[in-house]
Amino acid sequence: MIRKFDDLKQLDSEVAQLFVKVAQEAIAKTGRFTVALTGGSSPIGLYRLLATPPYRAQVQWEQVYVFWGDERWVPLDDERSNARMASETLLAHVPIPKAQVFPMWADGISPEEFAREYEQSLRDHLHPAGCFDLVLLGMGADGHTASWFPNTGVLHEYDKWVAAYYLNAQDMYRITLTVPLINRAANVAVVAFGANKADALYEVLQGARNFEQYPAQLLDTDDARVTWFVDDAAAGRL
Numbered sequence: 001m002i003r004k005f006d007d008l009k010q011l012d013s014e015v016a017q018l019f020v021k022v023a024q025e026a027i028a029k030t031g032r033f034t035v036a037l038t039g040g041s042s043p044i045g046l047y048r049l050l051a052t053p054p055y056r057a058q059v060q061w062e063q064v065y066v067f068w069g070d071e072r073w074v075p076l077d078d079e080r081s082n083a084r085m086a087s088e089t090l091l092a093h094v095p096i097p098k099a100q101v102f103p104m105w106a107d108g109i110s111p112e113e114f115a116r117e118y119e120q121s122l123r124d125h126l127h128p129a130g131c132f133d134l135v136l137l138g139m140g141a142d143g144h145t146a147s148w149f150p151n152t153g154v155l156h157e158y159d160k161w162v163a164a165y166y167l168n169a170q171d172m173y174r175i176t177l178t179v180p181l182i183n184r185a186a187n188v189a190v191v192a193f194g195a196n197k198a199d200a201l202y203e204v205l206q207g208a209r210n211f212e213q214y215p216a217q218l219l220d221t222d223d224a225r226v227t228w229f230v231d232d233a234a235a236g237r238l
């Protein structure tokens with residue numbers, strides 16, 4: 001499903017409402033809400049909104065389990081860390097027990113070994129098994145989402161839930177949830193705004209099938225569980 005907004009504040013508040021609704025329903029049903037956060041700049045407004053009234057009080061944060069969709073393999077205090085950004089904008093301002101926050105980083109371990117451990121944490125906490133209540137995503141102007149970058153092997157990883165790989169173009173390791181895990185989520189919300197995303201959004205949603213070049217095509221967009229929240233500028237070619 002594609003939802004289009006002419007106002008970014010409205011877009012953020014609609015995603016915040018979805019977050020609250022999914023959290024409330026999941027907690028009522030299973031006693032917990034499992035969410036994968038995204039990095040990049042797109043979710044900053046949303047995270048700040050969730051940390052302030054009225055949304056902050058509408059989520060039972062003690063029952064929330066926070067994971068990430070992807071991460072740069074950098075320490076938590078690195079300015080490129082998605083976990084750091086989410087902490088500053090949201091997590092430091094709400095009462096989530098620390099043991100329920102799972103950043104994609106650990107000292108003294110290889111990224112590959114860490115990915116295996118992260119998958120085990122997910123196996124321990126996702127109920128029903130292997131199914132997030134909500135995955136938040138962004139999309140890059142090249143059509144990537146999470147750390148599914150164009151022409152990388154991770155686009156074909158269907159065995160692991162979490163993968164680590166060296167991204168030559170950025171000269172760093174990336175950790176990412178894989179295609180099958182994200183596509184199993186009960187809800188996926190992709191936030192994309194700005195004219196620089198217009199070409200990629202068109203290719204991803206309406207272009208010829210070519211997921212190697214536009215990896216966000218791998219999302220099950222035809223499924224009602226996946227919602228794109230876009231602004232008029234990003235939707236300019238749709």
Ligand SMILES: O=C(O)[C@H](O)[C@@H](O)[C@H](O)[C@H](O)COP(=O)(O)O
Pocket residue numbers: 038039040041042043070071072082137138139140141144145146147
């Ligand atoms: O940066 C990250 O951590 C994510 O890997 C990435 O998938 C991001 O969501 C897109 O690159 C969009 O980024 P912007 O929101 O900054 O445009």
